[in-house]
Amino acid sequence: MKFRTFAAFVGPSIFLMLLFIAAPLVSVFTQSFYLTQPVVEIVTEEVCTPGFLTQTCTTETRSQPVLDEDGRVVRETTFVGLQSYRNVLEPQRAWEAVSNFDFRGLLAIDFWKALRFTLTFTLITLPLVIGVGLAIALAVNNAAKVVRGPVIFVSLLPFIITPVIGALSIRWLFVGEGILTRALEWYLERDIAMFAQGWTIELLMLFYRVWHVAPFAFVIFYAGLQTVNTDTVEAAIIDGASRWQRLWYIIIPHLMPLIVFVALIHLMDAYRVFEEIVGFSSQAHVISLQWLTYDFLQPDDSGNRAVSRASASAMLTMIGIVILLIPLLRKTWRDHRGVR
Amino acid sequence: MKNLLLASAMSIGAVMAASSAAHADCAIQNDTELSSLTAGFEAWKSVTDAMAECGNFSAELDQEFRTKQPAAFAANPSLYQIGGVSNGTITPLLNEGTIRPLDDLVAAYGQDLSPNQLIRIDGQIMAVAMMVNTQHLMFRQDIFDDLGLDVPTTWDEVIIAAEAIQEAGVVEYPLGGTMKAGWNIAQEFNNMFLGFGGTFVNDDGTPNVNTDAGVNALEMMARLTEFMDPEYLVSDSTYVQQQFQQGTIAMANLWASRAAAMDNPDESQVVGLVNTASAPMAVDGGAPATTLWWDGIVIASNITDEEAEAAFQVALEGIDTDMVTENNEDAIWLIAGYQPNRLAEGAIATATSNPAPQSYPSSTEMGLMHTALGNQLPAFFTGELSAEETLEAIEAEYLTAAEEAGIL
Numbered sequence: 001m002k003f004r005t006f007a008a009f010v011g012p013s014i015f016l017m018l019l020f021i022a023a024p025l026v027s028v029f030t031q032s033f034y035l036t037q038p039v040v041e042i043v044t045e046e047v048c049t050p051g052f053l054t055q056t057c058t059t060e061t062r063s064q065p066v067l068d069e070d071g072r073v074v075r076e077t078t079f080v081g082l083q084s085y086r087n088v089l090e091p092q093r094a095w096e097a098v099s100n101f102d103f104r105g106l107l108a109i110d111f112w113k114a115l116r117f118t119l120t121f122t123l124i125t126l127p128l129v130i131g132v133g134l135a136i137a138l139a140v141n142n143a144a145k146v147v148r149g150p151v152i153f154v155s156l157l158p159f160i161i162t163p164v165i166g167a168l169s170i171r172w173l174f175v176g177e178g179i180l181t182r183a184l185e186w187y188l189e190r191d192i193a194m195f196a197q198g199w200t201i202e203l204l205m206l207f208y209r210v211w212h213v214a215p216f217a218f219v220i221f222y223a224g225l226q227t228v229n230t231d232t233v234e235a236a237i238i239d240g241a242s243r244w245q246r247l248w249y250i251i252i253p254h255l256m257p258l259i260v261f262v263a264l265i266h267l268m269d270a271y272r273v274f275e276e277i278v279g280f281s282s283q284a285h286v287i288s289l290q291w292l293t294y295d296f297l298q299p300d301d302s303g304n305r306a307v308s309r310a311s312a313s314a315m316l317t318m319i320g321i322v323i324l325l326i327p328l329l330r331k332t333w334r335d336h337r338g339v340r
Numbered sequence: 341m342k343n344l345l346l347a348s349a350m351s352i353g354a355v356m357a358a359s360s361a362a363h364a365d366c367a368i369q370n371d372t373e374l375s376s377l378t379a380g381f382e383a384w385k386s387v388t389d390a391m392a393e394c395g396n397f398s399a400e401l402d403q404e405f406r407t408k409q410p411a412a413f414a415a416n417p418s419l420y421q422i423g424g425v426s427n428g429t430i431t432p433l434l435n436e437g438t439i440r441p442l443d444d445l446v447a448a449y450g451q452d453l454s455p456n457q458l459i460r461i462d463g464q465i466m467a468v469a470m471m472v473n474t475q476h477l478m479f480r481q482d483i484f485d486d487l488g489l490d491v492p493t494t495w496d497e498v499i500i501a502a503e504a505i506q507e508a509g510v511v512e513y514p515l516g517g518t519m520k521a522g523w524n525i526a527q528e529f530n531n532m533f534l535g536f537g538g539t540f541v542n543d544d545g546t547p548n549v550n551t552d553a554g555v556n557a558l559e560m561m562a563r564l565t566e567f568m569d570p571e572y573l574v575s576d577s578t579y580v581q582q583q584f585q586q587g588t589i590a591m592a593n594l595w596a597s598r599a600a601a602m603d604n605p606d607e608s609q610v611v612g613l614v615n616t617a618s619a620p621m622a623v624d625g626g627a628p629a630t631t632l633w634w635d636g637i638v639i640a641s642n643i644t645d646e647e648a649e650a651a652f653q654v655a656l657e658g659i660d661t662d663m664v665t666e667n668n669e670d671a672i673w674l675i676a677g678y679q680p681n682r683l684a685e686g687a688i689a690t691a692t693s694n695p696a697p698q699s700y701p702s703s704t705e706m707g708l709m710h711t712a713l714g715n716q717l718p719a720f721f722t723g724e725l726s727a728e729e730t731l732e733a734i735e736a737e738y739l740t741a742a743e744e745a746g747i748l
Contacts, residue, residue: 037746040704042545045462049427049699050469050634050674052691055456061543062703063747064435071437071641076746087740108725108733110715176571176579177588196570198722284521284573284718295715302707303410303432304745 025318032084032311038065039074084312088292110292111313115320117286121205122270122324128210129266130259133217138247140218141225152222159215167279170208171195198285205276205286213269217262224258225251257335264328271321289317366394366657372650374398376637377412378424379405381597383471383635386667391422391658405429413438418640421651426635430459430467431702439638441466445652452660457674459636469636470659471671474697475518475531476619476630476686478584478599479591480610483510494621495535495560495629498591502567505590515567516580516592519721524576526713527631531593532557534698535622535629541705545747547738549709550731558720558727560622565721573718584614593619593630596687600669603683616686618693628690631700634674708745712737 040063048057065073090109097105107113136155143151158166173180174194185192194200228251236246252259274290277283283291296310373396378384380401388399402408405424410432412419418438425433433439441464446453450468459467477498479491484501487508492498498515505514518524533540538553565572569583581598583589585608601607602614619630637655639648657663661677668679672687680688690697700706712734720730742748 035744037744040746042543043462046460047462047699048458048460049632050456050459050472051632051696052472052672052674052688053456055458056696056699057460058699060701060703062705063545064704067437073436084744087744104724108719108729175574176569177586193570195574281520281574283715284525285722299407299410299432300707300711301406301428301431301702302704303435304704304707304711304741306741306744308744309740 028311028314031307032315033079033081034077035080035084035308036075036077039076040064041066080308084308085316087309088312088316110287111289111316114287114289114292117202118271118273118288118290118320120202121209121273121288122267124206125209125213125270126263126266128206129213129217130262132210132214133262134221134255134259136214136218137221137225138251140222155218156215158212159219161212163212163275164279166212167208167275170204171280174204195280195282198282201280201282201285205273205280205282208276209270209273213266217266220258220262221255224255228254260328260332264325264332267324267328268321271324272317289313289320293317365390365662368394368653368657370394370396370650370654372396372647374421374647374651374654375400375419376422376424376655377402377405377409377420378422379403379426379635382600383597383667383671384424386663386670387424387470387658390660390663390666391654394654394657397654409433410436410438413640413642416642417644418642421640421643421647422655423638423640424635425467425638426473426633427459427700427702428633429702430638431704431707433638434461434466435704438641439466440641440648442468442639442652445639445649448649449653449656452656452676454674454676457636459634467636467638468655468659469634469674471635471673472687472691473595473597473633473635473672474619474630474687474690475527475593475595476628476690477591477617478594478602478614478686479617480587480613481615482613483590486510491615491617492591492620493618494624495532495564498620499563499567502564502591506567511588511590513567513569513588514590515564516583516589516594517564517568517572517575518577518580518592518594519561519565519568519572520576520579521573521718522714523710524714525573525717525721526710528561528593529557529713529717530700530710531619531630532560532622534631535626536560537623537626540701540709545705545742547709547735547742549713549738550728550735554731555727557622558730562721573721585609596672596684599683599686614683616683618686618689619697627695627697628693630690630697632691632697633700635671704745705742705747708741708747709734709738712741 042061043064044059044061046057047060048055068074088111090111094106094109094112107116140148140151140155172178175181181192181194194204232250233246236250241249272290273288274294277286277288277291293310293313296306296313299305375398376388376391377400378388380403384401388401391397392399400420406429409423409429413423413433414436423433423439443465446458446465453468457469458465459469477492483505484491487504489501489504492501502514505511517528519528533549533553536553536556538551538557539548542548569575577595577598580592580594581601584592584602587609599616603611605611619628621627622629637659639651639655643651659675661675664673664675664677669681672680672684716730716734716737719725719733720727725733739748
C-alpha cells in the first residue's frame with residue numbers, strides 16, 4: 001500500500017486517539033502534580049434562617065473564597081510534586097501497618113482497601129469468564145443445528161443488558177425483602193441478609209460480572225471453534241483420543257490466541273470495576289479503584305472536589321492495569337516474534 | 341399529507357388554548373424567557389407548575405441539580421435565571437458570588453412574604469425560603485396504642501420502646517434508619533452529634549469530631565442498629581419510606597418530606613396509622629437530635645436587572661398562597677395560607693422546640709466534613725474500626741481534604 005493511502009486511512013483514527021485519549025491522559029498526568037486552590041478568607045457573619053414562624057439568627061465563622069473585581073474566584077495553582085499521590089496512598093500509615101503485620105490497619109486506608117477488592121475481583125472473574133465462555137461455546141458447538149440459534153440468542157442476552165441496569169436488577173432480586181431472598185429464606189428456613197456483610201456482596205458481584213461477560217468470551221470462542229481443523233480432530237479420534245484429550249491437545253492450543261485476547265480485554269475491563277459498586281451500593285463494605293477516583297471527583301454540597309487526588313488515583317489505576325497486562329503482552333510479543 | 345397538516349394545526353391550537361387558559365391563574369403577564377433549575381421532589385413540581393402559569397417559563401427538575409447548579413450559574417449569562425436551593429446547596433453559589441442580593445426586589449414586590457422566609461446572610465437577603473424540612477420521629481400509632489407505649493422523646497426511650505415492640509413480636513425490626521454509606525449515614529451522625537452538643541470544626545477550620553460527643557453519637561447509633569434490618573448500610577430515605585409503607589418497621593427518624601407518602605393509598609399499607617412527633621433528644625433537656633433545613637429560591641447574578649426583576653416576580657407567583665392552597669400536603673410550607681395537617685405535627689414540634697435544633701451548618705468546611713464522615717463511618721458499623729479509630733480516620737481525611745481545598 002502506498003504511504004499516502006495508508007496515511008489517509010489511518011490518519012483520522014490516530015488524530016481522534018490523540019485528541020480523545022492521549023491529550024486527556026497528558027492533562028490528567030500533569031494535574032496530578034499540581035494543586036489548584038481558591039484563595040480563601042475567614043469571614044464572620046450573621047446568618048438568619050427560618051424556623052417555623054420565627055427566624056433564628058446565628059453568627060458563623062467560616063472560610064469563603066476571595067473574589068476578584070469581575071466577581072470570579074481567585075485561584076492559585078502550585079506544583080506539589082508527589083503530594084497528591086502521597087495523600088491517596090498514605091505510604092507512611094500503610095508501611096506502619098505492613099511492618100506490624102496489621103492487615104486490618106492497611107485495609108482501613110481507602111486506596112489499599114480498593115486495591116484489595118479490585119485485584120480479587122479481577123483475578124477471580126478472569127478464569128471463571130474464560131471457563132464459562134469456553135463451556136458455553138463447546139456446548140453450543142455440539143448442540144443440534146435446530147436449537148443452536150435460540151441457544152446463542154439466550155446466551156447473549158446478559159451481554160446486551162446495560163451494566164448498571166443489570167447490577168440494579170440483581171440487587172433488587174436479593175436486597176432485603178427481594179423475591180430471591182424470600183425464596184431462599186423459605187427454602188432454607190432461615191433469615192438471610194445478602195447486603196449485611198461484605199463477603200456476600202462480593203459473591204453477588206463476582207456472580208454478576210461472570211454472568212454479564214461470559215457471553216462475550218463465548219462469542220469469540222465459538223467463532224474460533226468454527227476454524228478448528230476437522231482433519232486433525234478426525235485423525236485424533238481415529239488414534240483413540242478421548243473427548244478430553246482432544247479438547248486439551250487440539251482445541252485449546254488452537255484457541256490460545258483468542259484466550260489471550262479475551263484475557264487482555266477482561267483484565268482491562270475488570271480492573272476498572274465500577275458499575276457493581278454503584279449498582280449494589282456496596283461502598284460501606286467494598287470499594288474499587290475506579291469508584292475511588294469517581295468519589296474524589298464528585299462535588300460535595302459546598303462544591304468542593306478533589307481534582308488532584310482524583311488525577312493521582314486515575315494514574316495509579318492506569319499503572320495497575322499496565323502491570324497486570326505485562327505478562328500477557330510479553331507472551332503475545334514473543335509469539336509474534338517467533339512467527340517471524 | 342393534508343390530514344397531517346390539519347392534525348398539527350389542531351395540536352398547535354390546543355397548546356395555545358391551554359397556555360392562554362393557564363395565564364389566567366397568574367397575576368402578571370411574563371414576556372421574558374425564563375428558566376429554573378431545582379430539585380425534583382413533589383414540592384418543587386408544584387411550585388414550578390405555578391410559575392409556568394405566567395408563561396415563557398421552562399422548569400428543569402433534576403435530583404442531580406447540586407452538581408449542575410454551580411457551573412450553570414457561573415456561566416455568563418447564567419444558564420438559568422431562577423434556582424432552587426436548600427441550606428445545604430446554597431453554599432457554592434454564595435461562595436462564587438453567582439446569586440444576587442434580593443433586598444431591592446423584596447422591597448419592590450415582596451410585600452406578601454413573611455420576614456421568616458427571608459434568608460439573610462450578613463444582613464443581605466440572598467434567598468427566599470418556601471418550606472422547611474427536618475428529620476423527625478415517625479411511628480406506628482396503632483402499635484404504640486396496642487402495647488400501651490408512650491411516644492418517646494429521647495433516644496433512650498426509643499430504645500426502650502423498640503425493645504418492647506420486638507418482644508411483643510409485632511415486627512421483626514422495629515427501627516428504620518437512613519444509614520446508607522455516604523451522605524445519608526453522615527447526616528444521621530450529624531443529627532446525633534449535634535444532639536450530644538458537638539461542634540464539627542473549630543473556628544480555625546481544624547476538625548473537632550474526635551470528642552466525647554463523637555464517641556457518644558457513635559455508641560448511640562450502634563445501639564440503635566441492633567433494632568434495624570441488618571442491611572441498614574444500604575438503606576436510604578426511599579428504602580425506609582417503603583419499610584414504613586409495607587409495615588415492616590414501627591419507628592424511624594425520617595425526613596418530613598417523606599411523611600405524605602404514608603397516607604398515599606396507592607403505595608402504602610399503613611394509611612392513617614403513622615403519626616409524627618418531634619425528633620428525639622440525645623440528652624434529656626437538650627435540643628432534638630436533628631437539623632433544620634429550608635428549601636427556597638435564588639436569582640442568578642449573571643443576568644440583566646430586567647431579567648432578574650421578571651424572574652423574581654414569576655418566582656413569587658410560584659410560592660404564593662394560591663399554590664399552597666392547591667398543594668397543601670406537599671411540604672411544611674412557610675407561606676401564608678398553609679394549613680398544617682396531622683403528619684406535619686412532628687416537624688412543627690421539632691422546629692418550635694426549646695432549645696431548637698440548629699439549622700444544618702452549611703459551609704465549605706462542613707461540605708468536606710460531610711464527605712469525610714460519609715466515607716469513614718461505615719468502617720465503625722462493619723466492625724473494622726473502633727469508635728475512636730473511626731473518628732481519627734474522619735479527622736485525618738478531613739485534614740487532607742481541607743489542606744487540598746486551601747482552608748488550612
